[in-house]
Amino acid sequence: MIDEVQEDEHVEVLICLMGGDFDREVARRVLRKYEGDLEKAASAMLEGEHGDDLPQLWRVNSQMDIGTQKQPAVPTAVRPNTPVVDLTGDHDGDLQRAMRESMNTLQPQVPVFGPSERSPDPNWAMVPSHQESNQDANYLQNLERAIEASLENNNTNDSDALDPFPIEQQLRRDGCPVVLRPSIHTMCYAAAILQGLFYVPQVRERMASWRPSVMPGTLEASIPTTGSDYTLWALSEIFTHMDLARLCDLNVDKHLPAFNIEPWASLVHPPGELSRKFFTKLTETLEKAFVDQFIFNGQPAPNPRLFHFLYGSNTSEHVEVLQETSIVPIAVNPPDGGGEANDLIGRLSSQLSNPQDSSEKQSVIIEPSEVVAFQLSRSSSSHLNSTGTSADRKPFTYPKSVYLDQFLKENVEFAENRRRQQHEMYAEAQKLILHKKSMTHFNGKDTLKDLRSTIYYYENLANDKGDAERASSITTTLGKLRSILEALELEIKATDERFHQTRSEAATMLDCPELKQVRYDLRVVFIHDGLYGRKHLYSYIYDKNQWWKIADSLIEQVTEDVVFNDTTGLHLGAGPYLLFYSRVVPVESERLASLPWPAEIKDDVKRCNIAFLSQLPSALVRDIKDDGSPLASNQVGSPQTVESSDGERRSDRMDVS
Numbered sequence: 001m002i003d004e005v006q007e008d009e010h011v012e013v014l015i016c017l018m019g020g021d022f023d024r025e026v027a028r029r030v031l032r033k034y035e036g037d038l039e040k041a042a043s044a045m046l047e048g049e050h051g052d053d054l055p056q057l058w059r060v061n062s063q064m065d066i067g068t069q070k071q072p073a074v075p076t077a078v079r080p081n082t083p084v085v086d087l088t089g090d091h092d093g094d095l096q097r098a099m100r101e102s103m104n105t106l107q108p109q110v111p112v113f114g115p116s117e118r119s120p121d122p123n124w125a126m127v128p129s130h131q132e133s134n135q136d137a138n139y140l141q142n143l144e145r146a147i148e149a150s151l152e153n154n155n156t157n158d159s160d161a162l163d164p165f166p167i168e169q170q171l172r173r174d175g176c177p178v179v180l181r182p183s184i185h186t187m188c189y190a191a192a193i194l195q196g197l198f199y200v201p202q203v204r205e206r207m208a209s210w211r212p213s214v215m216p217g218t219l220e221a222s223i224p225t226t227g228s229d230y231t232l233w234a235l236s237e238i239f240t241h242m243d244l245a246r247l248c249d250l251n252v253d254k255h256l257p258a259f260n261i262e263p264w265a266s267l268v269h270p271p272g273e274l275s276r277k278f279f280t281k282l283t284e285t286l287e288k289a290f291v292d293q294f295i296f297n298g299q300p301a302p303n304p305r306l307f308h309f310l311y312g313s314n315t316s317e318h319v320e321v322l323q324e325t326s327i328v329p330i331a332v333n334p335p336d337g338g339g340e341a342n343d344l345i346g347r348l349s350s351q352l353s354n355p356q357d358s359s360e361k362q363s364v365i366i367e368p369s370e371v372v373a374f375q376l377s378r379s380s381s382s383h384l385n386s387t388g389t390s391a392d393r394k395p396f397t398y399p400k401s402v403y404l405d406q407f408l409k410e411n412v413e414f415a416e417n418r419r420r421q422q423h424e425m426y427a428e429a430q431k432l433i434l435h436k437k438s439m440t441h442f443n444g445k446d447t448l449k450d451l452r453s454t455i456y457y458y459e460n461l462a463n464d465k466g467d468a469e470r471a472s473s474i475t476t477t478l479g480k481l482r483s484i485l486e487a488l489e490l491e492i493k494a495t496d497e498r499f500h501q502t503r504s505e506a507a508t509m510l511d512c513p514e515l516k517q518v519r520y521d522l523r524v525v526f527i528h529d530g531l532y533g534r535k536h537l538y539s540y541i542y543d544k545n546q547w548w549k550i551a552d553s554l555i556e557q558v559t560e561d562v563v564f565n566d567t568t569g570l571h572l573g574a575g576p577y578l579l580f581y582s583r584v585v586p587v588e589s590e591r592l593a594s595l596p597w598p599a600e601i602k603d604d605v606k607r608c609n610i611a612f613l614s615q616l617p618s619a620l621v622r623d624i625k626d627d628g629s630p631l632a633s634n635q636v637g638s639p640q641t642v643e644s645s646d647g648e649r650r651s652d653r654m655d656v657s
Helices: 003-018 024-033 038-046 092-106 136-155 185-198 200-207 226-244 271-296 342-353 409-440 447-461 468-507 559-563 598-615 640-646
Strands: 220-222 309-314 321-325 327-331 363-368 372-376 401-403 519-528 536-543 547-551 554-558 575-583 654-655
Touching: 003 024, 003 038, 003 409, 024 038, 038 409, 136 309, 185 200, 185 226, 185 271, 185 536, 200 226, 200 271, 200 575, 226 271, 226 598, 271 327, 271 372, 271 519, 309 409, 309 519, 327 342, 342 401, 363 409, 363 547, 401 409, 409 447, 447 468, 547 559
Parallel strands: 327 372
Antiparallel strands: 220 654, 309 321, 309 363, 372 575, 401 519, 519 536, 519 575, 536 547, 547 554
16 A cells, blocks of 8 residues: 555655656656655666666667567467366366367357446446547647648648759858758658768768779779769769859759668658668768778778777676667657656766666777767657647757767776765755755645744734733744744755755766866757658758758758757657767868869869859859869860769769879
């Protein structure tokens, strides 16, 4: 039996300990999980527990789709109230009973109509059919909102259509980024990833230096048309155009077959999950090609890794190597609650610092990578089951920079000591909350409120009835009560101050110079507004110290506040679904004037630029000066569009001398 009064008091203590805005049902669930032990429940909640099993740390996406999982055993159906039949002996009674049971099983029973003989059960109470539950009502309300939004979009404009830029607006100016737009709308999510990878400095520089492997002494080689070299050559062509083209709108239809993309057919397949699969497959291909190139040239493999970091479980004796991965799944809390930290740092700490098998194990990063991607995963039905409006919800937040020092192998002992101190501070904060509770409540009653009511009575209602001795007693009692109240209020104030100071110090325990050396900066944010179509996916990219929003045919410069406070898609359980971070690099290396792209592709871009500029009014291109780009060359080819250059190469041979 549960003491509901005591449980409610413990739930209040837990909510106060978590800052006062914690989900009550989550606190109650954690408390019951630890069988009412307040101290254990509080410690678990401070470490990110919410009553359910935490997600597996650093999932291995490359194996997650093809790994064979053991199927749960299907329980054998047992007829209720069926006696056990012994068929091992020669007993006629048992044999006859077994035959009767077998016949009853094989022959379906005919329904008998009449009054029920079952005892009344409150769980089967009649409910008027017109009264819907809150969950059903919210489901229908959000479904209706989604349908209306989709119909409105489709009535005003075809969401799958590729709207061309007016030719005057296609001229790239003032550092404007390039948008990749395939005609096939089901490939738009993959084109967005290719586009985003270009704006990761390390990926751009590594791709610019890559060349297909050829035998020594070879002067010319065929341009790859199959295999991984075909994929990387297609990506080189895309990146070279993005770097050097004067056109800000590039069609990549002819290049997409090189990537074997799974189409985005409907909302049944969330773009985040498709993006995870595509990114995982692409990064495996790129990483292997870069390693093979170093080995072919007689050099050691590149370190640090570009995409894949190596992680394992640290024990008191050694580090157990587990897997490598390029993308980290982060379980995003539903916008209507959940109780856990709804930010990247909080969720990452919960998944990484939580021991998997025992208190002696902790996940650590053994070899970091230059790039880290985070997939923000949500329930596929959260957009229909969510409640309230977007204004009532808190979006999932992510910082401009993250530090992974506390999860590195070499910092395990230091970080663990800091976490231990943090845990002790949270425990001290818990004691302060309990101390305050003991001063203000007793046996489920608010004693402080009762004391103030008593003082009010003696101040305003107590009647001395003209008796001097009674009047003196009232005055004396009132003075004592006021002294008690004053002492209590001072003690409560001091307790609150110590609580906030302790909690503040605990929250910043891991925010120290020793754990802020390995910094990763945010490069790209991918966002889904919850509906289907190319116009319902967009991204923010950071390039040359400036944020840009790229949404199909829209390219606009935005402020940092817009990026980190975008609440689009919350009413449909959508929002950001993929983040690209990369190691901080010097500003000058991000603004390299010239990258060593393949000469054949640079010549193609040169001809495309000349052909494109020739179609523009002279007044529009008059101020374009020689900036060291391919436009400075006098080599003029036959007019071509970028679309045709993407698919039709000038030559099927490349110079490798």
